[in-house]
Amino acid sequence: MTVTVPSKINVHLSVGPVRDDGYHELTTIFQALSLTDSVTVSAAETPSLHVTGEGSKIVPRDERNLAWRAVDVLAEHTGRSAEELGSVSITLDKGIPVAGGMAGGSADAAGALLALATLWKLDLSREELTSLAAQLGSDVPFALHGGTALGTGRGEELVPVLSRHTFHWVLAFAQRGLSTPRVYRELDRLREVGDPPPVGDHAPLVEAMAWGDPHRLAELLGNDLQAAAVSLRPNLRRTLRAGVEAGALAGIVSGSGPTCAFLCADGDAAVQVSARLSGAGVCRTVRVASGPVPGARVVDPDDGG
Numbered sequence: 001m002t003v004t005v006p007s008k009i010n011v012h013l014s015v016g017p018v019r020d021d022g023y024h025e026l027t028t029i030f031q032a033l034s035l036t037d038s039v040t041v042s043a044a045e046t047p048s049l050h051v052t053g054e055g056s057k058i059v060p061r062d063e064r065n066l067a068w069r070a071v072d073v074l075a076e077h078t079g080r081s082a083e084e085l086g087s088v089s090i091t092l093d094k095g096i097p098v099a100g101g102m103a104g105g106s107a108d109a110a111g112a113l114l115a116l117a118t119l120w121k122l123d124l125s126r127e128e129l130t131s132l133a134a135q136l137g138s139d140v141p142f143a144l145h146g147g148t149a150l151g152t153g154r155g156e157e158l159v160p161v162l163s164r165h166t167f168h169w170v171l172a173f174a175q176r177g178l179s180t181p182r183v184y185r186e187l188d189r190l191r192e193v194g195d196p197p198p199v200g201d202h203a204p205l206v207e208a209m210a211w212g213d214p215h216r217l218a219e220l221l222g223n224d225l226q227a228a229a230v231s232l233r234p235n236l237r238r239t240l241r242a243g244v245e246a247g248a249l250a251g252i253v254s255g256s257g258p259t260c261a262f263l264c265a266d267g268d269a270a271v272q273v274s275a276r277l278s279g280a281g282v283c284r285t286v287r288v289a290s291g292p293v294p295g296a297r298v299v300d301p302d303d304g305g
């Protein structure tokens with residue numbers, strides 16, 4: 001049973017004040033991208049977790065792994081123990097950079113939820129899966145749903161956003177990941193000592209998304225976490241500049257970073273930008289991706305996928 005699950009970028013990320021529960025109030029517009037992980041589950045004698053692909057060496061193999069926690073969340077929801085449901089072997093094949101601000105761990109959690117619910121024939125509704133996803137993490141419901149969506153609360157309350165066009169992106173992976181809590185702490189610090197300009201209202205971006213014009217969208221990309229990520233990794237400034245010099249319409253730090261996402265005019269431009277950016281020596285690896293794409297979905301074995 002294999003599920004593919006998309007990465008995400010936040011084309012708009014407005015970070016509000018810290019709430020009583022310690023989370024920041026967010027208003028964000030997610031877009032699911034064609035850069036994916038795949039999650040394979042199968043019945044096994046003893047439970048195990050394997051990780052292959054992009055950055056796999058640093059992914060935890062124990063209960064800290066969000067995909068692993070999906071087993072416990074499903075067991076609790078069904079009122080059956082993990083033993084009763086049956087031991088499973090989980091394999092994560094990663095295409096999404098680890099700790100890259102593209103919600104790779106959340107993607108694996110969403111993929112594992114769907115794969116396990118299908119393997120165990122749990123017959124859960126979309127609503128049930130979404131509520132279990134929210135228990136696993138703020139970005140997990142979006143990985144399940146995909147497309148383009150407005151997220152509020154911690155990012156887990158989703159409303160679909162109309163997006164008529166396929167947008168073409170180039171992604172620059174950094175040498176090392178960034179810890180999301182650290183980036184939020186840095187933003188809090190920057191706000192205490194100064195006044196980093198906020199991204200403002202998301203309404204014009206929603207309109208540009210519906211319009212489908214990448215030039216218009218490029219002018220409206222905004223991420224409140226960018227200043228914090230750049231403060232922790234000043235060389236991201238160079239990467240962002242290099243993407244635009246390579247021909248992208250605009251660049252943005254993805255989520256909490258350090259991955260930089262560059263919006264391009266079309267697919268051909270994205271291939272050109274990626275080739276030039278690869279040669280600029282400002283990042284570890286460059287990938288081309290497009291969005292929006294669907295959320296977690298079972299791979300049909302007849303598709304050869």
Ligand code: ATP
Pocket residue numbers: 058059060064065066067092097098099100101102103104105106108109139177178180255256257
């Ligand atoms: P966020 O969703 O918070 O923006 P991110 O996209 O920056 O996160 P992830 O790849 O989700 O980063 O990883 C963040 C941390 O989560 C990693 O450092 C890793 O220790 C842990 N983690 C847990 N499960 C996974 C997983 N399945 N894949 C990758 N990292 C995982």
